[in-house]
Amino acid sequence: MVEVREERVPARKVFGLAVPALGVLAAEPLYVLVDTAVVGHLGALPLAALALGGTLLALVSTQLTFLSYGTTSRTARLHGAGRRAEAVEEGVQATWLALAVGVVIVVAGQLLARPVASMMSGDEQITDATVSWLRIALCGTPMILVTMAGNGWMRGVQDAVRPLRYVLAGNGLSAVLCPILVYPAGLGLEGSAVANVVAQTVSGGFFLAALVRERARLRPRPSVMWAQLILGRDLVLRSLGFQACFLSATAVAARTSTEAVGAHQVVWQLWTFLSLVLDSIAIAAQSLIGAALGGGSRRRAHGIAGQITRYGLVLGCGLGVAFAAVSQVLPLAFTSDAGVLGQIPHAWWFFVALQPVAGVVFALDGVLLGAGDAAYLRNATLGSALLGFLPLIWASLGFGWGLAGIWTGLTVFMLLRLGFVVARWRGGRWAVTGAVRA
Incomplete structure (x- = not known):
């Protein structure tokens, strides 16, 4: 370290x-x-x-x-x-x-x-x-x-x-x-x-x-646009990894049962909404980290990274507690179907437990994106998808694990991503100073 x-x-x-x-x-x-x-x-x-x-x-x-x-x-x-x-x-x-x-x-x-x-x-x-x-x-x-x-x-x-x-x-x-x-x-x-x-x-x-x-x-200026495309390549590949995972989850839920895909849709939309809340902290991190490193201050970049990570953790814990408290009430706002309501708990408690993890992961995503460390994020996302999410998602279909299997896959995916980004953050190799990242 x-x-x-x-x-x-x-x-x-x-x-x-x-x-x-x-x-x-x-x-x-x-x-x-x-x-x-x-x-x-x-x-x-x-x-x-x-x-x-x-x-x-x-x-x-x-x-x-x-x-x-x-x-x-x-x-x-x-x-x-x-x-x-x-x-x-x-x-x-x-x-x-x-x-x-x-x-x-x-x-x-x-x-x-x-x-x-x-x-x-x-x-x-x-x-x-x-x-x-x-x-x-x-x-x-x-x-x-x-x-x-x-x-x-x-x-x-x-x-x-x-x-x-x-x-x-x-x-x-x-x-x-x-x-x-x-x-x-x-x-x-x-x-x-x-x-x-x-x-x-x-x-x-x-x-x-x-x-x-x-x-x-x-x-x-074609040379600048080309440099932006090189950075964009890594971010596009990272995004494709996300899309493969999320489309696979929906496809497996749809093949499980009508009730399962309905329940997955409800919980997934809530996950997506809360991701926006957590991502706002990450966007602040991008701007502040980039400015700190551009100004040549590794001290400031490391301080902001730790600060942003703590904010993400606290916000994630707060969201987890809040949605645990409304677990018996909020699903009723989305559906009155007894079958769907019966399936929602199989995903809901994974969703709740993952909020603190997501808070840290999204915060550190912002830190590393602000540092221009897109290649590492690309590899971390694709590795987490290939090692965790996709095998468990499709095993869930083959073995009939249902929503619990799907959300177990998402949990492993997020935990692997957590391990990757925390290791990178603590290692410090992301903090490359200068107006342009080498």
Whole structure:
């Protein structure tokens, strides 16, 4: 272990970054709930199409989170080194990359929308409706990615409030526009897609305007974009590991029983929501750690890492206690089906017990992402998936272990990840100083 004297930052600085970040993270799921409620009144077919199309669109953005997380890491180092203009220019290059990738996705999406939707739905009517929604919604992809890049560079220069305002402005306008386009304007399901594009265009437009106001050099620099792609490669592979695990869990639950997949959906959505809460601490860590290392202070980086980890542990313990207390009540808000309610406890207590573990793991994910240690995180995630989650998930199907087997797999996955990130944190090799990580 490397011995380094630690230097902390005020708690208000951590939570001054974390709370707005939580607002940004929560804005999209809340908008999706509004969208679902509006379309749901059109009937089962439009709702199924929205579910399928929305899943495909979300999958695209999920795989490209490096535009946000990777940009935060690189920008924060430059900001910490006192080179704010260069930090903003890092955001310019991430934005060019976002636009280029976004255009490619729009073109590919128009060509592949039908075959992919057909493969996933197996129903001609659902496929037609999904393709109709998806082809419109995909037009907002470049601005979705611009927004991700914008969040990344603004967090890097420790400005967490403007991204929240920009995202809320876009999603708020769209939440008002969606029911108008769907019903009085008579656009139906397609009205939802148009409102989605409006939301992304407004939010992305604010981020583009912010770059112009910074008076940054707007010329594309391929060498910087290539460096961002190298970092992005590791984050994309890490994200693919998560997707393989989570899709496998849902598939095995679906093959277990209708009640089991319903129970898994309830508990999994709660897990996903609480992940957003814990991830807000990780986002603060990315910005603060990157700035500390960019400024050449290993003492400060180690102090912040320990501080953030303690915050994550305390928050995770608090969430675990809170959800243990409502175990008999909260599931009733999601379903009244006796079979589903009977299955929920098989997953619920794993979910509760994992909150402290998740608090530490997510906090240290943020520390290592802030340090630009993406290759290690990639290997840790893929190793945990291959050694823990996936074998147990598919063994659960073969041996009929049901939800308990599925959530045992998730538990082993999280414990392995905990071991990997704690070992890295304590070893100290992540704390590489300098405006750019070597």
